[in-house]
Amino acid sequence: MDRQPGLSVRLKLTLSYAGFVMLAGVVLLAAVGFFYLNLPDNAIYTTGNFMINRSVLVRAFAPFMAIVLACLLVFGLLGGWILAGRMLAPLARITDGTRMVANGSFSHRIRLSGRGDEFRELADAFDAMLARLETHVAEQQRFAANTSHELRTPLAVTQTLLDVAHNDPNRDTGELVERLRAVNTRAIDLTEALLVLSRADQRSFTREHVDLSLIAEEATETLLPLAEKRGITIETSGYLTPTNGSHALLLQVTTNLVHNAIVHNLPEQGTVWVTTSVHPKTVLLIVENTGEELPPQLISTLVEPFRRGTGRIRTDHRGVGLGLAIVKSITQAHDGTLTLAPRAAGGLRVTVQLPVAPSRTGT
Numbered sequence: 001m002d003r004q005p006g007l008s009v010r011l012k013l014t015l016s017y018a019g020f021v022m023l024a025g026v027v028l029l030a031a032v033g034f035f036y037l038n039l040p041d042n043a044i045y046t047t048g049n050f051m052i053n054r055s056v057l058v059r060a061f062a063p064f065m066a067i068v069l070a071c072l073l074v075f076g077l078l079g080g081w082i083l084a085g086r087m088l089a090p091l092a093r094i095t096d097g098t099r100m101v102a103n104g105s106f107s108h109r110i111r112l113s114g115r116g117d118e119f120r121e122l123a124d125a126f127d128a129m130l131a132r133l134e135t136h137v138a139e140q141q142r143f144a145a146n147t148s149h150e151l152r153t154p155l156a157v158t159q160t161l162l163d164v165a166h167n168d169p170n171r172d173t174g175e176l177v178e179r180l181r182a183v184n185t186r187a188i189d190l191t192e193a194l195l196v197l198s199r200a201d202q203r204s205f206t207r208e209h210v211d212l213s214l215i216a217e218e219a220t221e222t223l224l225p226l227a228e229k230r231g232i233t234i235e236t237s238g239y240l241t242p243t244n245g246s247h248a249l250l251l252q253v254t255t256n257l258v259h260n261a262i263v264h265n266l267p268e269q270g271t272v273w274v275t276t277s278v279h280p281k282t283v284l285l286i287v288e289n290t291g292e293e294l295p296p297q298l299i300s301t302l303v304e305p306f307r308r309g310t311g312r313i314r315t316d317h318r319g320v321g322l323g324l325a326i327v328k329s330i331t332q333a334h335d336g337t338l339t340l341a342p343r344a345a346g347g348l349r350v351t352v353q354l355p356v357a358p359s360r361t362g363t
Contacts, residue, residue, distance in 0.1 A: 011084075013080060013083075013084035013087070013088070014077060014080035014081045014084050015077075015080070016080070017076055017079065017080030017083065017084065018073060018076030018077045018080050019076070020076070021072050021073075021075065021076035021079075021080075022069065022072055022073055022076060025068060025069055025072040026069065029065045029068060029069070090112050090119035090120065090123060091119060093110055093112065093123070094110055094119070094122060094123055094126060097109075097110045097126065097130075098126075101130060101133075106130060106133055106134040106137055107134060108130065109127045109130060109131075110123040110126060110127055111123075111127065112124075139304075151187070151190065154183045154184070154186050154187040154190075155187070157179075157183045158180060158183050158184070161176055161179055161180055161183070164176070190322075193322040193326060194322070196249075196252060196326055196330075203333045205245075205246040205248075205249055205333075206246065207244045207245055207246065208244065208245070208246070208247060209242065209243075209244055209357055210242070210243060210244070210245060210246075210247050210250060211240060211241055211242055212238075212241035212242075212243055212250065212254075212276050212283055212285055212354070213238040213239060213240060213241040213276040215247065215250050215251050215254050216236060216238065216254050216274050216276050216285060217236060218251060218254075219251060219254035219255040219258050219274075220234050220236055220258055220274055222255065223255065223258050223259055223262060226259070226262055227262050227272065230262060230265070230268075230270070231268045231269060231270065232262050232265050232270045232271065232272055233269075233270070233271045233272070234258070234262075234271075234272045234274065235271065235272070235273050235274070236273075236274045236275070237273075237274075237275050237276075238274075238275055238276030238277060239276070239277070239278065240278065241276040241277065241278050241283045241284075241285075242278070242283065242356065242357045242358065243283050243334075243354045243355060243356060243357045244334075244355070244357045245334040245354065246330075246334075249330045249333070249334075250330070250334070252326060252330060253285075253326075253327045253330050253331060253352060254274075254285065254287075256323040256324070256326055256327050257285075257287040257323075257327060257350050257352070258272060258274060258287060259323065260289075260323050260324065260348075260350075261287050261288070261289035261348070261350075262289070264289065264291055264347075264348065265289050265290055265291050265347070266290050266291055270289065270290045270291065271289065271290050272287070272288070272289045272290075273286070273287070273288040273289070274286075274287050275287075275288075278356060279356065280356070281355065281356055282353050282354065282355060282356055283353070283354050283355075283356050284351060284352065284353055284354075285351070285352040285354075286349065286350070286351050286352075287349075287350045288343060288347060288348070288349045288350070289347045289348060290343075290345070290346060290347045291346050291347035291348065292346050292347075293342065293346045294342045294346075294347075294348060295342075296342065299340050299341070299342055299348070300340075302324050302340060303324045303325055303327070303328045303338065303340065304325065324338075324340075324350075327350075327352070331352050331354070334354055334355075335354070335355055336352060336353050336354035336355065337352075337353045338350070338351070338352055338353075339351040339353070
């Protein structure tokens, strides 16, 4: 925004300080002058070996008042300039840091030392914002790079298949069509996942009263054939779990979690537990599964886009690597938290915590 040049804050503080000092001096001298003006006209006052009356005192006091005011003005301007400079020094550092961030240096930190005051609180808040911004930018850069790689793969495979068909017109097209269909389906799934992720990040959805336990039942019923195909048992439990949010997005959260729990399970005789519960201020959706033991350093990276666990036992239904990233984004968009923890017996425990909403059972 273009602005007209104006006085600096330091100069404004200097003038304000000098004006206050001058006002205090004028009030003080006015009080002394008022005292002298109210003395009797014919009174004679003795000062050392001199005898003077009121008129002589007033004439002598006038130039003295002018000198004192002039000294106060100089003192106020000089002292105000120095004090304002010292007080605004932290603000100058914050301004320099802002300029560096505007030039793309997100790693810069102000780190004001000393005891807490308004400027240091502002600097600490600015440093915290920079830390979050630096992390967000790094995540977005990795996301853009991974997205480009993931989108390039099906396009490259499609191009290769088309080149093979072009170079060998007599080749059976049935196998080619099936492979192209599989690659195209994967590209569509990836695009739809990116759209869901973008929608959740922008919070462009309508909130409504939903029951998380019913959503969990809907997701498990949808994925029950996949679980039965893999020999996985799904156990659900829970009560009325009211919250506010998008039914479609929360269904996406539950579906992704249950799908991951099925795919990342034991080769046979595996189990998935889906539990919902309500608490005074929050509702919980917990999805657990059996499986291999997972190291903590791996679990901390599972929510990053295009991160896939190493424990998949088959190559079908492998997803596009955005399942938990979408879950995290949707959960945060609903003012909730996502927690991942390893199970002692192997497998993963995922907890989605959302704000509770008043139940509508009485309406």
